[in-house]
Amino acid sequence: MNIQCSKKARTTQFLIGSFVLLLLISVWAFIYLGRHMRTVSTEAINKVGNLYMSGINDHITAHFRTLIDLKLEQVEAVTEVVSADQESTDAIYEDLIYRIRVRGFNYLALCSKDYSLEMIYGEKIELADPEPFFESLQKGEKKVAVGRSTTGSDVVLFGVSAGYPMSDGQKSIALITAVPIEYISTMLSTEEDNALIYSHIIRKDGSFIISDMSDEYPDYFTSLYERYPEEDAGQIEVHIQKLSDAMEKKESYSNVLNLNSASQQIYCTSLPYSEWHLLTILPFGVLNETVENMNAERTGTTMLVIAVILIVLVIIFYSYFRMTRQQLIELEAARQDALAATRAKSTFLSNMSHDIRTPMNAIVGMTAIATAHIDDKEQVRNCLKKIALSGKHLLGLINDVLDMSKIESGKMTLTVEQISLREVIEGIVNIVQTQVKAKSQNFNVHIDNIMAEDVYCDSVRLNQILLNMLSNAVKYTHENGTIQLSLFQEEAPEDKGSAYIRNHIIVKDNGIGMTPEFLSQIFDSYSRADSKRVQKTEGAGLGMAITKYIIDTMGGSIAIESEPDKGTEIHVILDLEKAEIEEIDMVLPPWRMLVVDDDEILCHTAVDALKSIGIQAHWTLSGESALELVRKQHQLRDDYQIVLLDWKLPGMDGLMVARQIRRIVGENMPIILISAYDWDEFEAEAREAGINGFISKPLFKSTLFHGLKQYMGMAEAENTITEDMDLAGCRLLAAEDNEINWEILEELLSDVGMELEWAENGAICLEKFEASEPGYYKAILMDVRMPVMNGYEATEAIRSLERPDAQTIPIIAMTADAFSEDVKHCLDSGMNAHTAKPINLDEVISLLKKFIL
Known part of the structure; x- marks a missing residue:
């Protein structure tokens, strides 16, 4: 009994010891795990915040560059267009004022070598930070700055190099224009009052260029001390020093400013064309509250786990694992959302x-x-x-x-x-x-x-x-x-x-x-x-x-x-x-016609157009009334000779109306369907309903003339490619490295009676021309981009040959290079004309006629 009690006591002691040890290990493990997850959460939030801030800064910086580039390009365009060699200074000023006003600028000034501004248009402007602005202009650089007009309006100045005469006889070093500060301040604004981030544009000394706090504080550095008077001034000073050093070196700066009252993610980058820096701030208030709530829940769960048996601990560990995994998934989703926000594309x-x-x-x-x-x-x-x-x-x-x-x-x-x-x-x-x-x-x-x-x-x-x-x-x-x-x-x-x-x-x-x-x-x-x-x-x-x-x-x-x-x-x-063209006489016999369409405006215009080509037409807006008119005329033995019928009508559609008309008048009267929709999708059903043909809207006069005459025994011959006998038998040499393009060219020109020979590149073209008798080829069709020898080189080589037709044979560029500079390059190399791919047969034949006949 004593032995059993002793064993029981030892077992109890072991169990109690094991339980206590398990509790201690569990407490230590959960405390360690809690701290570790707090650290991981903080690092993850900081990482996501840094990525988000970097992306936002890049986006705002890119937008800033786009806005500034647009205005600077407009100012440069003015300097390119307005010549300084005009007869009078007034004429130059008048031209400059006109050009800048149409581009949306509110101020215009010329800057002299001694940095004095002569205002030409708008109120006088005082620069807030003139020295770096004028120094950059002196170096011929493009520059932006801020200033204030005499009426107290803040403006953004844009300066580019320009030499124009000034009223005091000097010659300017730069042309300066300006727009209200709102031109760039709007890019920092947000539509919600509780926006997640806010931004400032500051100088290296911390003074504000654009900020919602500029009315309360003189600069960003001062605002930190005044907004957080109870914080450690040394910590703020270290942050300011690091930020100042980064701005001085024009490097990007990222930091988490951990204050007792508030933590902030800070990100700063320099802005182009200026001495300015974009400072973006992400307060951690909402995020910290979320993390603290999560940590509080974790602590409560830990205390509960300590009070239960090992199985409950296992379940809690498993639940905790699932919670942690879900948290990481949500953090990853947030990171992906932040990255996606930075990939916004605004290209043409x-x-x-x-x-x-x-x-x-x-x-x-x-x-x-x-x-x-x-x-x-x-x-x-x-x-x-x-x-x-x-x-x-x-x-x-x-x-x-x-x-x-x-x-x-x-x-x-x-x-x-x-x-x-x-x-x-x-x-x-x-x-x-x-x-x-x-x-x-x-x-x-x-x-x-x-x-x-x-x-x-x-x-x-x-x-x-x-x-x-x-x-x-x-x-x-x-x-x-x-x-x-x-x-x-x-x-x-x-x-x-x-x-x-x-x-x-x-x-x-x-x-x-x-x-x-x-x-x-x-x-x-x-x-x-x-x-x-x-x-x-x-x-x-x-x-x-x-x-x-x-x-x-x-x-x-x-x-x-x-x-x-x-x-x-x-x-x-x-x-x-x-266009001065010889119009054909569009006149048809005085047929009696009925136009059926639910669009009254179309009915009026169609009837007027039909009247102008000699047709007597009535109109109606519905299928039911059309059937009444057709039935009435049929009873009077004076049927309409043709009916124009809309496909989509209220009540009975066009096909239903056509079937009813056929029951009344039989098969002799043509019924023509009119629609703005594709005839192919309902042609089979329309033919079955008794429709004879189709005329596509809109109903121009020529559309009606050519569309109607074929249904009244006046059809024109089918259009085919007509051989131009003037060019029949002409032999052409075509330099083309693409076999499909050659096949298309040969097929098109052979159909009009011409004979073509193929040269796979410029070198072969040159060899074939050299080997031919003078006059053997009537013209050369020259591609530009070819291997071995391109079209420019081949043309120059042909023009340099000592044979009677080397200078006179027409050489026509046939290339996909279609810009104006490409055309000029072709003509400068000795070609007679240029036509762009894809091949326009009418244009090619017109050019051949011009240079051969």
């Missing part, structure tokens, strides 16, 4: 991506349709036409992407050519159809009083304007919404003369609309409505700025009216020169 390519995909989608889709209907000649021809239109527009967009730097620097040029407004509108309608169909939207096209279908204009830029407006309308209009494109003409103002016609282009939608605040800045680069309504909408905000620039360059105007949730109307006015 991302802005244009949706515009590029639109014609590309049309090309891919039409290619698939043509492949599926390869035996249907009319279907394939229609697809190829739309592919060509989309390809031409896509090529224009690519040129715009490559030429964007010229647009933003004000060096964009227009290529004026004869265009058909009918073809432009039809092409745009075809391109936009895919977008409209995807959102089940209603798309209407109105034309009225078209006095000149053919005009002179830059077709690529006009397409860009139309596609930009329509794409935005589709984007910002909900599904089943309505979009309307209208075009009408009137006589141009007297100062333009009778050779011009005024064109009104209106795009109207019932989409989400815009606020008055956003409307005031819609034409600014990168402007985009900051609203939850458009968070998932693509676009970087360059579209309307570019559209405005193009319209201004064309000498036109643009006006926008919009209300939130009611829609937007954009009105563009362009005065375009009429």
